[in-house]
Every structure is written in structure tokens, then in C-alpha cells.
Amino acid sequence: MTIVDTKMKRGDASDGLLGGRLARIDGPAKITGAADYAMEHSPEGMVYAVIVDSTIASGRVVAIDTSAAEAYPGVLVVLTPDNALPIKTATDWTGAPPPAVPYEPLAREITFAGQHIAAVIAETFEQATAAAALVKVTYEETAPISSFDDPRSGEGYPIDMMTKEWGDADAALAIAPVRIEQEYKTPREYNVPIEPHGLIAHWEGDMLTLWEPSQWIDGMSRTYAEWFSIPFENVRMLSPYIGGGFGSKALPTRYGAVAAIAAKMLDRPVKLAITRPQTFTAFGGRPATRQTIALGATREGKLLSIVHRSANETSMDDVAIEPLGSVTSIMYAVPNFSSRQNIVPVNTVKPGALRAPGENPSAFGIECAIDELAYEVGIDPLDIRLLNYAEEDPHAKKPWSTRRLREAYAAGAEAFGWAKRSPSVRSMREGKQLIGYGVAAGTYPVRRTPGEAMVRILSNGTIEVASSGIDMGQGTYTILAQTAAEAIGVPVETVVVKLGDSSLPRAPVAGGSQLANLMTGAVHVAALAARDELIGLAINDPNSPFRDLQANTLTIEGGQMSSPRDAGSSVAIAEVMRRTGRNSIEALRNTLPENLRNKDDHFRNFTTISTMLSPTEGDYSMHSWCVHFVEVRVDVDFGTVRVSRMVSALDSGRLYNPKLAESQWKGGIIMGIGQALLEEGLVDQRNGHVMNNNLGDYLVPTNADIPHLEVISVGIPDTNASILGGKAVGELAIVGVAPAIANAVYHATGIRVRDLPITLEKLI
Amino acid sequence: MSNQTTINLEINGQAHTLAVEPRVTLLDALRDHLELTGTKKGCDQGQCGACTVHVDGERVLSCLTLAVQVEGRAVTTIEGLSDPGAELHPVQSAFLEHDAFQCGYCTPGQIMSAVSCIREGHAGSDDEIREYMSGNLCRCGAYPHIVEAVREAAKVMS
Ligand code: FES
Ligand code: FES
Numbered sequence: 016m017t018i019v020d021t022k023m024k025r026g027d028a029s030d031g032l033l034g035g036r037l038a039r040i041d042g043p044a045k046i047t048g049a050a051d052y053a054m055e056h057s058p059e060g061m062v063y064a065v066i067v068d069s070t071i072a073s074g075r076v077v078a079i080d081t082s083a084a085e086a087y088p089g090v091l092v093v094l095t096p097d098n099a100l101p102i103k104t105a106t107d108w109t110g111a112p113p114p115a116v117p118y119e120p121l122a123r124e125i126t127f128a129g130q131h132i133a134a135v136i137a138e139t140f141e142q143a144t145a146a147a148a149l150v151k152v153t154y155e156e157t158a159p160i161s162s163f164d165d166p167r168s169g170e171g172y173p174i175d176m177m178t179k180e181w182g183d184a185d186a187a188l189a190i191a192p193v194r195i196e197q198e199y200k201t202p203r204e205y206n207v208p209i210e211p212h213g214l215i216a217h218w219e220g221d222m223l224t225l226w227e228p229s230q231w232i233d234g235m236s237r238t239y240a241e242w243f244s245i246p247f248e249n250v251r252m253l254s255p256y257i258g259g260g261f262g263s264k265a266l267p268t269r270y271g272a273v274a275a276i277a278a279k280m281l282d283r284p285v286k287l288a289i290t291r292p293q294t295f296t297a298f299g300g301r302p303a304t305r306q307t308i309a310l311g312a313t314r315e316g317k318l319l320s321i322v323h324r325s326a327n328e329t330s331m332d333d334v335a336i337e338p339l340g341s342v343t344s345i346m347y348a349v350p351n352f353s354s355r356q357n358i359v360p361v362n363t364v365k366p367g368a369l370r371a372p373g374e375n376p377s378a379f380g381i382e383c384a385i386d387e388l389a390y391e392v393g394i395d396p397l398d399i400r401l402l403n404y405a406e407e408d409p410h411a412k413k414p415w416s417t418r419r420l421r422e423a424y425a426a427g428a429e430a431f432g433w434a435k436r437s438p439s440v441r442s443m444r445e446g447k448q449l450i451g452y453g454v455a456a457g458t459y460p461v462r463r464t465p466g467e468a469m470v471r472i473l474s475n476g477t478i479e480v481a482s483s484g485i486d487m488g489q490g491t492y493t494i495l496a497q498t499a500a501e502a503i504g505v506p507v508e509t510v511v512v513k514l515g516d517s518s519l520p521r522a523p524v525a526g527g528s529q530l531a532n533l534m535t536g537a538v539h540v541a542a543l544a545a546r547d548e549l550i551g552l553a554i555n556d557p558n559s560p561f562r563d564l565q566a567n568t569l570t571i572e573g574g575q576m577s578s579p580r581d582a583g584s585s586v587a588i589a590e591v592m593r594r595t596g597r598n599s600i601e602a603l604r605n606t607l608p609e610n611l612r613n614k615d616d617h618f619r620n621f622t623t624i625s626t627m628l629s630p631t632e633g634d635y636s637m638h639s640w641c642v643h644f645v646e647v648r649v650d651v652d653f654g655t656v657r658v659s660r661m662v663s664a665l666d667s668g669r670l671y672n673p674k675l676a677e678s679q680w681k682g683g684i685i686m687g688i689g690q691a692l693l694e695e696g697l698v699d700q701r702n703g704h705v706m707n708n709n710l711g712d713y714l715v716p717t718n719a720d721i722p723h724l725e726v727i728s729v730g731i732p733d734t735n736a737s738i739l740g741g742k743a744v745g746e747l748a749i750v751g752v753a754p755a756i757a758n759a760v761y762h763a764t765g766i767r768v769r770d771l772p773i774t775l776e777k778l779i
Numbered sequence: 780m781s782n783q784t785t786i787n788l789e790i791n792g793q794a795h796t797l798a799v800e801p802r803v804t805l806l807d808a809l810r811d812h813l814e815l816t817g818t819k820k821g822c823d824q825g826q827c828g829a830c831t832v833h834v835d836g837e838r839v840l841s842c843l844t845l846a847v848q849v850e851g852r853a854v855t856t857i858e859g860l861s862d863p864g865a866e867l868h869p870v871q872s873a874f875l876e877h878d879a880f881q882c883g884y885c886t887p888g889q890i891m892s893a894v895s896c897i898r899e900g901h902a903g904s905d906d907e908i909r910e911y912m913s914g915n916l917c918r919c920g921a922y923p924h925i926v927e928a929v930r931e932a933a934k935v936m937s
């Protein structure tokens with residue numbers, strides 16, 4: 016075909032092209048109940064599995080008496096480690112080759128309460144649930160270490176790759192005119208998507224179909240394939256809608272293996288939905304963390320040294336790292352710095368990823384500490400942030416690609432009315448309410464993995480976009496339609512987006528806030544290729560109405576092709592396709608670099624995280640930035656805290672759809688309000704149980720907890736960060752919310768709460 | 780415990796006859812037996828509101844209601860709020876317009892609650908909407924947009 020360079024018509028903000036406030040295209044399905052989430056399928060002959068969990072946190076299973084359960088009406092099988100079909104251990108998400116040992120999703124050795132030990136499969140859900148209660152387990156129990164607050168857990172062990180040091184932090188701290196040192200703690204926190212986890216597994220021969228909510232179709236499919244020693248292509252995973260994940264639906268689970276084993280053994284489709292209480296132990300949330308931060312500064316508040324020591328809980332048999340120095344090391348300019356981290360094994364399920372793993376608790380530490388320093392030296396908390404503003408990445412020593420944090424401070428302070436703050440604590444009051452203002456910044460890195468997409472132009476003029484990438488509410492369907500519409504020059508209504516199916520082109524994990532940027536990039540590239548081919552066809556095909564034109568004058572706008580030489584003669588894409596006799600034009604493109612385009616690297620790119628680039632790879636350090644301004648009202652008598660007003664200014668680079676990005680930001684802010692004031696996994700120190708393992712006791716914010724939220728975008732396109740100029744959105748906005756609230760509570764009350772959540776007993 | 784009982788239900792104006800065990804909840808009857816999966820299961824223990832439906836015009840949690848309890852009573856689910864292909868209910872349109880959801884999983888319950896909230900006369904102010912919509916959790920954090928949507932829909936419905 017002819018290579019053509021045609022003029023591109025760019026959309027403006029009102030018309031559904033990129034940057035427009037288009038309503039979600041998956042919205043109508045969701046508001047009418049038509050959206051089919053994973054658990055809403057009923058393949059012929061489907062049966063139900065219910066998992067039996069350990070009631071002890073440490074020890075071993077001596078015996079399982081399944082006789083009563085097996086005798087229960089409708090029960091088909093009771094799975095235990097003794098009769099479950101053996102499967103292999105799979106490659107993990109980093110790409111590390113698996114050990115040659117079997118994978119046992121049902122445990123004999125118990126390392127946490129709630130560990131899966133058996134499963135009952137029956138004809139109905141009610142039968143399986145009732146029979147599961149009849150499984151009798153005999154344990155040999157040992158004393159658990161329930162949390163890292165138990166002195167027997169010790170200090171844990173250091174994770175050297177978390178160490179970040181420059182200058183001489185200890186020496187600089189020792190001679191600093193001003194020194195403060197405090198410990199900051201965050202409890203176990205849980206993802207709590209409103210759609211609980213689960214799956215339907217269905218074997219047909221050696222083909223496995225899985226309806227399972229997934230943030231990473233290709234990564235999880237690979238695991239299932241390796242567990243059962245079948246080719247990757249034999250696994251079909253479907254996840255077109257996901258009822259929230261927040262990090263908890265990206266990796267395969269033990270119960271997933273159990274369902275697939277049961278389905279194979281019974282040769283019937285098996286539905287396994289874990290219960291809401293099980294969502295607290297079937298996979299991990301954010302681990303409990305603690306950080307000690309020592310700041311050394313001049314009397315004017317200029318930082319001289321930061322010494323940061325931290326630890327997070329992990330499970331007894333695995334390594335979970337919540338990178339606690341991630342914000343500490345980049346937020347402020349400081350000449351001397353030391354950050355080290357330990358992990359402490361306790362009897363818990365392995366902790367997992369929850370919105371902004373690392374950055375979130377890291378910001379709680381440093382953003383409270385800098386606030387404490389501001390009061391110590393007697394300057395405004397906003398001014399101390401500007402005084403120590405990092406003009407380049409102090410750790411990587413590279414320029415920021417873009418850092419609109421100064422602009423965020425200015426815009427947020429203005430909209431909030433920060434200037435009206437009275438400097439001293441406990442100085443603003445209305446009746447029985449103490450009023451406090453607080454500020455804190457946040458950041459989240461730009462993570463980059465190459466993407467892939469198929470764009471088709473169909474004979475009726477419809478544009479089809481296809482990817483195994485997913486939409487769990489971030490707006491993937493919508494922004495990819497906007498991307499393709501803009502690149503080709505068609506109305507967005509003519510674009511159909513297909514996602515969440517492993518039979519479609521590959522996509523890496525929807526995590527680390529990377530998916531929107533890499534998928535818009537891939538769709539943009541594929542759509543331009545399809546457009547080029549269409550134009551090539553239009554000018555080369557003997558039956559085309561444009562066959563006599565010069566290549567570089569053709570434009571496509573609103574789905575119509577036209578030549579400026581003959582303004583009146585526009586022809587619909589469908590008409591061009593008809594006249595040239597084409598059924599479709601297809602462009603499958605990826606954004607892999609040349610050296611990763613071979614088959615193995617292509618597969619590795621989408622099924623592991625081994626090709627994900629760090630935010631400092633290349634010439635720049637790339638991050639999103641934000642600042643939150645908070646007003647709290649604290650009841651003088653009862654110590655109850657309400658967030659009464661909040662303004663956040665955020666730099667996520669270019670927004671592909673501000674309406675949807677604002678929703679994601681607000682969602683993050685709301686989760687941050689929950690983290691600050693409500694959320695805490697309460698562990699029974701005697702037996703390691705998560706006591707509040709339900710939505711009535713593990714408190715997430717309700718509508719009445721949330722005030723009006725104002726969000727302001729201060730970002731500019733950053734084409735170092737991504738092909739189309741966006742940076743991280745989804746995980747950014749939660750970062751900094753909890754410290755902003757803690758700082759506001761201090762301003763209101765004079766009480767500094769350094770362990771989340773900020774509950775009333777800490778204030779009275 | 781597999782004694783099935785035959786029950787007659789009226790869902791979205793349609794009569795259904797169902798043979799289920801008496802312990803089957805209305806939620807599971809809808810989702811597993813009637814293929815009305817628009818009603819969501821978020822907790823199965825009355826704590827999240829995802830399963831909200833209308834029984835005789837009042838909002839109820841279908842996970843805390845046995846199917847046998849609603850015999851002879853009119854049940855409305857999200858699928859019955861507006862006719863397929865016909866115009867959306869004002870609350871549905873307002874949810875779309877105000878982006879009052881992200882993942883969409885809490886959304887049918889939110890919408891059923893919102894319709895009731897307005898009908899009950901509890902959409903008089905933003906604070907009142909917040910209070911009367913607080914039985915429906917949204918982990919995606921669509922609350923501010925839900926408040927906007929309910930406020931706007933209430934205007935249209937009055
Ligand atoms: S499923 Fe009924 S309230 Fe949660
Ligand atoms: S939209 Fe996801 S829980 Fe409400």
C-alpha cells in the first residue's frame with residue numbers, strides 16, 4: 016500500500032474525541048442490569064463449591080472427617096488435600112520459573128486463620144453451604160504470632176533492595192539544629208470491592224473456560240494453563256465487567272485452583288463464590304506498616320537529613336513488600352537520606368496490593384512528619400513544602416518529566432481558601448466543633464509496559480477495537496473508543512470496544528495505573544495503521560471514488576472521506592469499503608520495542624511484569640502528583656471527626672476523559688477518607704482471626720461520610736510518560752489523603768494521631 | 780434438606796412458578812433460578828445494599844428475604860425499572876449523566892434505593908440524600924455523583 020500522510024482532524028473537548036467528557040459507553044448496560052459480571056453465567060449442569068477454612072492460625076490439620084458432609088443430600092464430592100487432583104506449580108507474576116513441586120491449594124500445614132483446607136461441591140449453593148458446615152477438622156495447634164505488635168514477631172528481616180541512601184544521613188541528623196523523630200503506623204486494610212471474588216470453571220476436554228473477574232486476563236490464564244499443563248491457548252478467560260478490584264483481582268488464587276480442579280474431577284462446570292467474610296482471608300489486603308521518621312532541619316525549616324526505618328507484616332512463608340520509602344525518597348529536596356525496610360513474618364494470609372501499595376502508607380509517614388516540622392519551626396505547612404520543593408528527583412538525580420505540584424499547591428490553596436487558616440492549633444471553632452485545616456501532597460509513579468490492540472474497520476463503517484485488557488470502572492471501554500474515533504476520524508458512536516476476553520489481543524496487568532496510558536497508545540497506533548490502509552485503498556483501488564487523488568490530501572472526518580480539492584464530494588467509509596469490495600481492514604499492532612518482538616518476549620510481556628519499566632528508566636523521572644486540602648470538624652465532647660470540605664489539585668498529565676478521571680480521583684479520595692477515619696482490620700491477638708471480617712464491622716465510607724469534593728486538574732500532556740501524554744490516574748488520588756486529614760485533626764485539636772485510623776478514643 | 784416447595788412469584792409484572800427449597804433467598808432465586816442477574820450479591824448478609832429490590836413498592840434487601848416470603852407480593856428489580864428499548868427511568872438517566880458509578884456493581888442497588896429515597900420524600904437536600912442513601916455501599920466511591928444524580932432525578936420525578 017501507499018504510505019500516506021494525511022491531515023488529521025483533532026477533536027475538541029465537546030465531541031467525544033479524546034479529552035471529551037463522554038459518558039461511559041458501558042454505562043447503559045450497568046444501569047439496566049444487563050452487564051454480565053463473571054458470576055452471572057449458568058453453563059448447563061453447573062454445580063456449586065463452598066470452601067472450608069481453617070479455624071486456627073498456626074499448626075496442622077491432623078484429620079478431616081468428611082462423612083457427614085458426603086452423606087448430605089446433593090453433595091457430589093468433598094475435596095481435601097488427599098483426594099484433590101494434583102496440579103503443578105506455575106510461573107509467578109514476576110516470571111520466576113516455578114519449583115518442580117506440586118501446587119496444593121488446600122493446605123495441611125496451617126499458617127493463618129482462614130486458610131482453605133477443604134471444599135464441598137453440591138448440586139445447589141444451599142446444599143454446598145450446609146454440607147460445608149458438617150466437615151469436621153481435627154488440628155494440632157501451635158501458638159500463632161498474630162501481628163507484628165506481638166513482641167515474639169521480632170524485628171523481621173531486612174529487604175536490601177528497598178534501601179535508598181545518599182549523603183550521610185545519620186551524621187547530618189546528629190548536627191541538625193532542629194530534629195524531630197516519630198513513629199507512624201497503618202493497620203491492615205482491605206480492598207473490599209463490592210463484587211466478591213469467585214469464578215465459574217468449565218472444562219470441555221482439555222479446554223478450560225473461566226468466568227472470573229480479573230485485572231489481568233493474560234497473567235491469570237497463564238497460571239491456569241501451567242497448573243493443568245495445557246497450552247495457554249486452551250484457557251479462555253472472560254471478564255468483560257469487573258465489580259471493582261483495587262489490586263485484589265490481578266493474581267490467581269487458591270480457590271481458583273480448587274474450582275478448576277473440582278470442575279475437572281466432576282466434569283461439570285463449577286461455580287465457586289467466596290463469602291464476604293472469606294474476602295478478608297482468601298487473599299491479602301494492605302499489610303500493617305510502621306515507619307520511624309527522623310527529620311533534621313535548619314531553624315527555618317529547610318531539610319538537612321531524613322532517616323527512615325520501616326517494616327511491614329508479611330506471611331510466614333512468603334515475601335510481601337509494601338515499599339514504604341517510595342514517597343519519602345522523592346517528595347522533598349534533602350541532601351542526606353537513608354531509608355531501610357524490614358518485613359516481619361506473622362500468621363496472616365500473604366498481604367496483597369491495595370490502591371497505591373507503598374506510596375499510600377509512605378506518604379502518610381512523610382507528609383505527617385513534614386507537617387510536624389512546620390509546627391516545630393513555626394511556619395505554614397504549605398510554605399514548608401514549597402521551601403523544600405524538589406526541583407529534580409532527589410533519589411534518581413534526574414529531571415522530572417513533568418511535575419506540576421507547585422501549580423497544584425497554588426490552585427488548591429486558592430480554591431480552598433487556605434489563606435484563611437489561623438496558624439495556631441485549636442484556634443478555629445464553631446460552637447461545639449473544633450475546625451482544622453490540613454494539607455498533604457501525594458504522588459504515584461508512571462509505570463510502563465508495552466501494549467497491543469486490534470483495530471478493525473468493518474464494511475458497514477463500524478470501527479471495532481479489541482483487547483484482553485479490562486475495565487473495572489476506570490473507563491477503558493470509553494477512552495479506547497474515543498482514541499480510535501479521534502485517530503481514524505469517525506463519530507465515537509460508530510466504535511465498538513471489546514475487552515476482557517483472553518481470545519482477544521494481549522494486554523498486561525491493569526495495575527500500577529498503567530493500563531489507560533498503554534492501551535490508548537496501542538489503540539492509537541493500531542487505529543492509525545488501519546486508517547492508513549483505508550486511505551491507501553481509497554486512492555489505489557480502481558473502484559474507489561478517490562482513485563485519481565493525490566495521496567496526501569485525503570481527510571477523514573465524521574466517518575466521511577473527502578478531498579479538499581473537491582469539498583462537496585465526501586464519501587462515507589462504508590461506501591468506500593463497498594465500492595472496493597472489502598469486508599474489513601484489520602490492524603493488529605503492539606508498542607513493543609524491536610528487541611522484544613519475538614514470540615517468547617511477546618508472551619512474557621503480557622503474562623509477567625518482567626518488562627514493566629521503572630518510572631526512572633530513561634532520561635526522566637516520571638510521576639503523577641497531587642495535593643489535598645482538608646477541613647475537618649471535631650466534636651469537642653465526643654471526639655468524632657468529620658471531613659467537612661476538601662479540595663484536591665492533581666497532575667495526571669493529559670486526561671483522556673476528564674469526567675471519568677474525576678470519578679476515579681474522587682473514588683481514591685473517598686477510599687483515603689475511609690483509611691484515615693474508619694478502616695482497620697482488627698486482629699484477635701489470641702488466635703490470629705480477623706475479627707471484623709464483614710462490611711458491618713470493617714467500616715468503609717458510606718455516602719453520609721463524604722462531603723462535596725472539588726478536584727482540579729493541573730496536568731499538562733507529558734509525552735515522555737506515555738504516547739498520548741497521560742500519567743497515572745487511578746492510584747494517585749488516595750495518596751496523601753490520610754495525612755492531610757491527620758494534619759487537619761492536629762490543627763483542630765492539638766492532638767497528633769500517628770496511628771490510623773483516627774478514631775474518637777484517640778481524641779478524648 | 781432438599782424438600783422443594785413450589786412458589787408463585789410476581790417479578791416485574793410477570794408471573795413465575797419456581798420449585799426451590801424454602802431456604803433459598805429472594806436474591807438467589809432471582810440470580811440463580813430466574814436469570815435476573817441485575818440484582819447483585821455483595822455480602823449476602825444485609826450489609827451492603829447491592830441486592831436492593833422493591834417489594835410492594837418498598838426497598839428491601841433481597842439477601843435477607845426468603846423467596847417464599849414474597850409470594851403474592853409485587854417484586855420489582857432493576858430489569859423492571861424501565862422497559863427494554865424504552866426510555867430509561869429518570870434515576871437511570873441521571874446516573875449515566877452524572878457518572879454516578881464506576882465498576883457498576885453496586886449500581887442496580889443504588890438505583891433501586893434512589894427511586895425509593897425520592898418516593899419516600901427523602902431527597903429534600905443533599906444531606907438528606909446522603910443519609911437515606913447510606914445503606915448502599917459503593918467502594919468505587921461514586922457517592923458525590925450519586926448525590927447529584929438523585930438530586931436531579933428528584934426534580935424530574937416531582
Ligand atoms: S447482598 Fe444483600 S445487603 Fe449485601
Ligand atoms: S460503582 Fe463500584 S461499587 Fe459502586
